[in-house]
Amino acid sequence: MTDMSMAMDIQEAPARLKLDAVSFEHRGQTLLEDVSLTLSTSGKTLIMGPNGAGKSLLMRLAHGLLQPSRGQVQWPAGQPRQAMVFQRPVLLRRSALANLTYTLKINAVPRAKRRALAHEALEHFGLAAVAKRPARVLSGGEQQRLALARAWLINPEVLFLDEPTAALDPAAIKAVEDAIADFHRRGTRIVMTSHDLHQARRLADEVIFLCNGRLVEHSKAETFFSAARSAEARAFVKGELVW
Amino acid sequence: MSTGGITASDPHSDSALYTALALVMDMDPALVDIVALSLRVSLSAVLTAALIGLPLGAALALWRLPGRGVVIVALNALMGLPPVVAGLGVYLLLSRAGPLGELGLLFTPSAMIIAQVVLVLPIIAALARQLVEELWGEYQEQLYSFGLSRVRAIPTLLWDARFGLITVVLAGFGRASAEVGAVLIVGGNIDGVTRVMTTAIALETSKGNLPLALGLGIVLLSLVALVNGAAYVIGEAARRRLG
CATH class of the missing domain: 3.40.50.300 (P-loop containing nucleotide triphosphate hydrolases)
Known part of the structure; x- marks a missing residue:
């Protein structure tokens, strides 16, 4: 062709x-x-x-x-x-924050470091205000940013x-x-x-x-x-x- | 232990219902013992069935092994297993001449727990399989993208299906606590040893001791209502919180 x-x-x-x-x-x-x-x-x-x-x-x-x-x-x-x-984005049925700590966990990041790293990423992607919200009730844009934050980590x-x-x-x-x-x-x-x-x-x-x-x-x-x-x-x- | 105090009231009186309520309110020791044993047997059975059934259901959802279809159909069919038949099977296993007769479990609470596990396990495994399979359809690519193997995906899937699975386990508890056939056959309805609410109701009704039968019926009904209420509340909360 x-x-x-x-x-x-x-x-x-x-x-x-x-x-x-x-x-x-x-x-x-x-x-x-x-x-x-x-x-x-x-x-x-x-x-x-x-x-x-x-x-x-x-x-x-x-x-x-x-x-x-x-x-x-x-x-x-x-x-x-x-x-x-x-x-x-396929987000887990947990809070936005928990979605990120989960990613760190499966990548064998020590528990003590997970929360700080996750909060940093939420901050970076403008999601700090919704950290505690269930990921799947976020808006489409927020969900995609959360997926990007997850990749960022x-x-x-x-x-x-x-x-x-x-x-x-x-x-x-x-x-x-x-x-x-x-x-x-x-x-x-x-x-x-x-x-x-x-x-x-x-x-x-x-x-x-x-x-x-x-x-x-x-x-x-x-x-x-x-x-x-x-x-x-x-x-x-x-x-x-x-x- | 004796139920003498209870039979003293006139069983044919119109006030059987009031007597029953009084028994419940006064926490009659005979009644309390029976309720406690019922709870012990059914809770143990459901816990055991969940520990086996949840991972089994998840495994059936994730692996396409040969014979999988047969196992799924068998589990679905066993969801409708008549309790007396389950009781008969366990009875044959545990009776003196049976393969597990050596253990001397027949007519003990352990035998009743085994029989109820046989009844509840198919419900939990079959329904867990359905829930996890749906979730896997949604999560599969993302979890593979995370680099998770199927074995490592199981805890994630079970956790994310948690609200649905709690309802499944409660359904299993409903079946265990309400059945009479299996515990009657393998337990023998021995007063103070293997008498639970359902077998006691059957016996007391046939003896004409309606107040105790009714009292136990009220407790059992309340328990089942409580379990269903809990299932409803959990389901609603999940819908609201997780979207």
């Missing part, structure tokens, strides 16, 4: 994550086909593409939630600490975000994007899906463009938005319907 050698122009940096001819099949349907790509150690990558292109799937394979049917997911420098933030080397702002209002979107910038400043490798072109322009250092389960383009953000090489990507950037 697409000339793969042409689709890649990001290879100079040392590799953090390598996908080698990864395919994923479910009930006889090929949902992701023969995806090979390399992610560098730093920066913000946006995975884009129309609905059903395989964006979330690609991220779940990279994060290890799913195993590829064929091909390999490799971390050349070893498995990094990683976290994932989902479109609809792990201090991940790689953070995956699956459409983290899809269900949020503009103020909450701003808060999430600020948080992503914080992670980036702390040196976390960001990998995120989005179907929002404006958001992608604001955030992306590089773009992975998927269409129908295939990797169509993997290029620097400037290149992708100004001079995408594939017809699908050009149409997508112009806001036309692609499938």
Whole structure:
């Protein structure tokens, strides 16, 4: 479909994550086909593409939630600490604070340090006032910030975000994007899906463009938005319907 | 111990109900002993069944082992196990000629506890399986993303399903405290040794000693009402607090 050698122009940096001819099949349907790509150690990558292109799937394979049917997911420098933030945050049926101390507990942080660290993270994400509230009655924006705070505590080397702002209002979107910038400043490798072109322009250092389960383009953000090489990507950037 | 003091009142009097209330209010020693033994037997049985049934239910929810379907159907069917049949089974096990006859447990409170565990365990395991499976559907990706194995996920799932599970355990207590068939067969309804509320009610009614039967009936009914009230309050509180 697409000339793969042409689709890649990001290879100079040392590799953090390598996908080698990864395919994923479910009930006889090929949902992701023969995806090979390399992610560098730093920066913000946006995975884009129309609905059903395989964006979330690609991220779940990279994060290890799913195993590829064929091909390999490799971390050349070893498995990094990683976290994932989902479109609809899955929060435990406990207080906001307890959600954070739980994360510290399963990461073997000594009990004596947990509360202070959790309060710090709540403070950082503007959630100090709701620390005692049950996590699941918080607003959508607060819930997503809590999910980010939870990831923050792990201090991940790689953070995956699956459409983290899809269900949020503009103020909450701003808060999430600020948080992503914080992670980036702390040196976390960001990998995120989005179907929002404006958001992608604001955030992306590089773009992975998927269409129908295939990797169509993997290029620097400037290149992708100004001079995408594939017809699908050009149409997508112009806001036309692609499938 | 004797119930002589109670039978002194005229069993055929219209004031049986008042006599019964008086017995309850005066904390009649015969009545108190029977209530205490009932509580001891049923609480022990429910505690034991919960300790086995909750992890068993969670394991059935999380692992797709061969034979899982058979176990689930069996548990669901056993929820309706007639108490007399459970009693008969335990009786055969514990009788002198039975495989566990050596233990000499027949006609002791221990035998009654065993019989009630057999009755309550399927309820707790089957309902816990349902609750945990629902929760697992929601939490699975997030807990895997945290790097938790299924074994390590069990305490989290049981804790987060806690309000539903308390109701399940209370339902188990309701079944244990209300049944008469099993404890009658394996306990023998021996005065002062294995006589509990339900067997005492059956006996006193057939003897025509209605005040004691009614008094015990009032206590038993109050207990069941209390348990159901508690289940309701806990369920409502959970809905309000956890959303």
